Amino acid sequence: xxxxxxxxxxxxxxxxxxxxxxxxxxxxxxxxxxxxxxxxxxxxxxxxxxxxxxxxxxxxxxxxxxxxxxxxxxxxxxxxxxxxxxxxxxxxxxxxxxxxxxxxxxxxxxxxxxxxxxxxxxxxxxxxxxxxxxxxxxxxxxxxxxxxxxxxxxxxxxxxxxxxxxxxxxxxxxxxxxxxxxxxxxxxxxxxxxxxxxxxxxxxxxxxxxxxxxxxxxxxxxxxxxxxxxxxxxxxxxxxxxxxxxxxxxxxxxxxxxxxxxxxxxxxxxxxxxxxxxxxxxxxxxxxxxxxxxxxxxxxxx
Amino acid sequence: xxxxxxxxxxxxxxxxxxxxxxxxxxxxxxxxxxxxxxxxxxxxxxxxxxxxxxxxxxxxxxxxxxxxxxxxxxxxxxxxxxxxxxxxxxxxxxxxxxxxxxxxxxxxxxxxxxxxxxxxxxxxxxxxxxxxxxxxxxxxxxxxxxxxxxxxxxxxxxxxxxxxxxxxxxxxxxxxxxxxxxxxxxxxxxxxxxxxxxxxxxxxxxxxxxxxxxxxxxxxxxxxxxxxxxxxxxxxxxxxxxxxxxxxxxxxxxxxxxxxxxxxxxxxxxxxxxxxxxxxxxxxxxxxxxxxxxxxxxxxxx
DNA sequence: ACAAAAGTGTTAAACTTACACCCATGC
DNA sequence: GCATGGGTGTAAGTTTAACACTTTTGT
Numbered sequence: 001x002x003x004x005x006x007x008x009x010x011x012x013x014x015x016x017x018x019x020x021x022x023x024x025x026x027x028x029x030x031x032x033x034x035x036x037x038x039x040x041x042x043x044x045x046x047x048x049x050x051x052x053x054x055x056x057x058x059x060x061x062x063x064x065x066x067x068x069x070x071x072x073x074x075x076x077x078x079x080x081x082x083x084x085x086x087x088x089x090x091x092x093x094x095x096x097x098x099x100x101x102x103x104x105x106x107x108x109x110x111x112x113x114x115x116x117x118x119x120x121x122x123x124x125x126x127x128x129x130x131x132x133x134x135x136x137x138x139x140x141x142x143x144x145x146x147x148x149x150x151x152x153x154x155x156x157x158x159x160x161x162x163x164x165x166x167x168x169x170x171x172x173x174x175x176x177x178x179x180x181x182x183x184x185x186x187x188x189x190x191x192x193x194x195x196x197x198x199x200x201x202x203x204x205x206x207x208x209x210x211x212x213x214x215x216x217x218x219x220x221x222x223x224x225x226x227x228x229x230x231x232x233x234x235x236x237x238x239x240x241x242x243x244x245x246x247x248x249x250x251x252x253x254x255x256x257x258x259x260x261x262x263x264x265x266x267x268x269x270x271x272x273x274x275x276x277x278x279x280x281x282x283x284x285x286x287x288x289x290x291x292x293x294x295x296x297x298x299x300x301x302x
Numbered sequence: 303x304x305x306x307x308x309x310x311x312x313x314x315x316x317x318x319x320x321x322x323x324x325x326x327x328x329x330x331x332x333x334x335x336x337x338x339x340x341x342x343x344x345x346x347x348x349x350x351x352x353x354x355x356x357x358x359x360x361x362x363x364x365x366x367x368x369x370x371x372x373x374x375x376x377x378x379x380x381x382x383x384x385x386x387x388x389x390x391x392x393x394x395x396x397x398x399x400x401x402x403x404x405x406x407x408x409x410x411x412x413x414x415x416x417x418x419x420x421x422x423x424x425x426x427x428x429x430x431x432x433x434x435x436x437x438x439x440x441x442x443x444x445x446x447x448x449x450x451x452x453x454x455x456x457x458x459x460x461x462x463x464x465x466x467x468x469x470x471x472x473x474x475x476x477x478x479x480x481x482x483x484x485x486x487x488x489x490x491x492x493x494x495x496x497x498x499x500x501x502x503x504x505x506x507x508x509x510x511x512x513x514x515x516x517x518x519x520x521x522x523x524x525x526x527x528x529x530x531x532x533x534x535x536x537x538x539x540x541x542x543x544x545x546x547x548x549x550x551x552x553x554x555x556x557x558x559x560x561x562x563x564x565x566x567x568x569x570x571x572x573x574x575x576x577x578x579x580x581x582x583x584x585x586x587x588x589x590x591x592x593x594x595x596x597x598x599x600x601x602x603x604x
Numbered sequence: 605a606c607a608a609a610a611g612t613g614t615t616a617a618a619c620t621t622a623c624a625c626c627c628a629t630g631c
Numbered sequence: 632g633c634a635t636g637g638g639t640g641t642a643a644g645t646t647t648a649a650c651a652c653t654t655t656t657g658t
Contacts, residue, residue: 006366006416009365010365010366010368013365013366014365014366014416014417017417017418019328019417019418019419019420022328022377023379023380024326024327024328024329025326025327025329025378025380026321026324026326027326027327027329027410027421045630045631045634045635046629046630046631046633046634046635046636047634047635047636048635048636063311063312063315063316064308064312064315064316066312075324076327076410077325078325078327078412078419079412080412081410081411081412082408082410082421083410097495098494098495098496098497099497100497100498101497101499103407103408105405106384106405106408106423108329108378108383108384108385109383110380110381110382110383114308114316115316115319115321116319116321117321117380118321119329119384121408128496157600159596159597159600160596161596162542162593162596163596164596164599164600166600189600191596191599191600192400193399193400194400194430194537194538194540194541194542194594195400195401195402195403195538196402196538197403229531235496236496236497236498238496239496240464240496243637244637244638245636245637260621260622260623261637261638262621262622262623262638262639262640263620263621263622265638265639266619266620267620280629280630281629281630281635281636281637282629282630282631282635283629283630283631283633283634283635283636284628284629284630284634284635284636284637285627285628285629285635285636285637285638286628286629286637287636287637287638288637288638291464292496294461294462294463294464294465294466294493295461297466297493298459298461298466298468298491298493347607347608347657347658348606348607348608348609348656348657348658349607349608349609350608350609545610546610546611547609547610562648562649562650563610563611564611564612564613564648564649564650565647565648565649567611567612568646568647569647582656582657583608583609583610583656583657584608584656584657584658585606585607585608585609585656585657585658586607586608586609586610586655586656586657587608587609587610587611587654587655587656588610588655588656589609589610589611590610590611605658606657606658607656607657607658608655608656608657609654609655609656610653610654610655610656611652611653611654611655612651612652612653612654613650613651613652613653614649614650614651614652615648615649615650615651616647616648616649617646617647617648617649618645618646618647618648619644619645619646619647620643620644620645620646621642621643621644621645622641622642622643622644623640623641623642623643624639624640624641624642625638625639625640625641626637626638626639626640627636627637627638627639628635628636628637628638629634629635629636629637630633630634630635631632631633631634
């Protein structure tokens with residue numbers, strides 16, 4: 001409901017405006033869909049099955065990058081916003097109706113797609129694996145959950161009086177059922193003339209389509225950063241009811257470090273509400289189920 | 303340096319691939335350039351001139367939105383990334399060589415540009431006003447600094463057991479030399495089926511081109527959020543040497559609240575280095591100049 | 605002298621961290 | 632019994648928040 005009204009002159013201008021006279025890119029949305037997966041290791045009595053962070057990949061059936069794995073995603077249409085593209089594609093390719101879905105970066109490096117000038121909005125998507133996992137195996141798009149592993153491989157640091165350069169090499173590895181994708185991505189933070197810039201470069205790539213190794217890495221780093229900050233984001237990986245230990249495991253998997261249980265529980269206490277329900281595990285005390293405390297999430301400033 | 307090699311078959315596919323068969327958008331980069339401006343109020347002796355947050359706007363000389371104010375920005379070229387577009391345009395339109403420049407959102411709502419399907423990557427840009435301010439008055443693009451004022455106007459909150467809706471109305475006002483632009487933008491956070499979404503809508507718009515009122519608001523909110531979090535970002539609004547009071551004022555202007563000086567100084571102490579230089583002000587003790595402590599910025603993890 | 609800004613010190617409250625400990629369960 | 636995960640308490644250390652206070656300057 002804008003107050004702006006076009007004059008006749010302006011209407012004429014618009015009518016005669018030829019947008020095709022300029023080069024235009026194609027626009028896609030690519031989703032890095034994460035979930036906490038339960039490893040299908042042989043579990044001994046009393047020992048909980050190990051959990052891991054998983055990312056959803058799609059095997060490409062066509063050129064380019066045929067038989068490589070790519071992120072779910074697709075081309076934007078004229079009559080939708082890029083967020084709508086992302087939701088539509090997520091639904092089409094995974095039949096998931098709802099998920100955490102948030103743009104985290106634009107990928108537009110020249111040459112990133114051999115078909116031409118194609119830019120991509122990267123989305124970070126989080127789903128509850130229990131709700132989803134079953135469908136993944138049965139669908140027709142060759143979707144597959146991979147276990148993801150990111151290691152900080154190496155780091156060079158040059159800090160001088162008024163410039164700095166910090167390079168970090170990340171090793172990204174996806175693995176499942178003997179299939180293995182891996183890549184090395186360099187992150188370069190430069191500080192010069194009092195401003196910081198960050199650049200990424202794919203140094204080595206084995207099995208990923210396009211620049212999707214970089215997209216996955218950056219999605220993961222953004223997930224990790226947000227987990228470290230407030231932890232709120234991790235709730236989006238949980239089902240409606242969850243135990244505090246499940247939540248803690250999710251935090252630990254994302255952060256890559258063990259947390260102290262008593263402290264973790266105290267920190268989370270305001271954001272969860274205890275329910276009457278219990279889950280029994282083999283050989284140990286049953287755990288209480290919790291749900292989100294929406295009021296606490298939205299208590300601030302108001 | 304990717305390991306991926308194309309087969310002959312694939313090369314043929316690529317050669318025959320016609321990207322023009324699909325609809326494509328035009329892509330622009332729009333920059334919300336912020337700086338701390340010194341208000342040109344008549345200042346009494348001993349009283350420091352008031353400072354305000356400023357945004358750089360450009361008066362449009364052509365349709366559409368002729369005579370409205372728009373953000374600096376422009377169309378992306380085929381052979382550059384969107385970050386390069388942003389830097390190029392910033393330089394072309396403001397002759398600034400360096401600035402903090404970071405993408406913060408993609409704007410792609412259908413109908414946002416009457417010329418057709420045009421999407422825009424929003425950038426948050428921060429510059430040191432002292433370095434810049436002089437050029438602003440003399441350049442040929444009708445660039446102009448506006449004082450920006452954002453008020454949280456109204457808020458509706460409905461939090462139920464498993465859904466929530468929080469609407470906030472923001473009043474955005476830009477003002478300078480008697481010229482005045484204003485807009486109302488609604489923010490709607492929805493929490494449903496355990497996931498949160500955020501939407502923005504321009505409810506009222508007076509003087510802004512396109513959806514730039516929304517872009518400015520979201521850029522400001524992102525600046526404010528990052529200031530509240532760590533405050534590191536505020537250094538990008540400072541010149542090389544600055545007093546702690548200048549820095550504190552910048553924080554206060556962005557956050558819209560007074561801070562306690564002793565606490566602020568303690569918090570900033572690790573990130574600044576004292577220099578020998580002093581600035582004298584009228585009628586009060588001279589202030590020490592500080593510069594950034596890069597080592598502290600990059601001390602973590604390594 | 606005095607008003608304005610520059611800058612320091614002191615304390616209580618809040619939060620974080622680390623560790624020690626008890627509980628409930630199924631084999 | 633015992634290993635495993637579920638769950639609580641407590642004390643030390645650190646950070647934050649609030650306020651009182653001294654210093655230096657130009658007119």
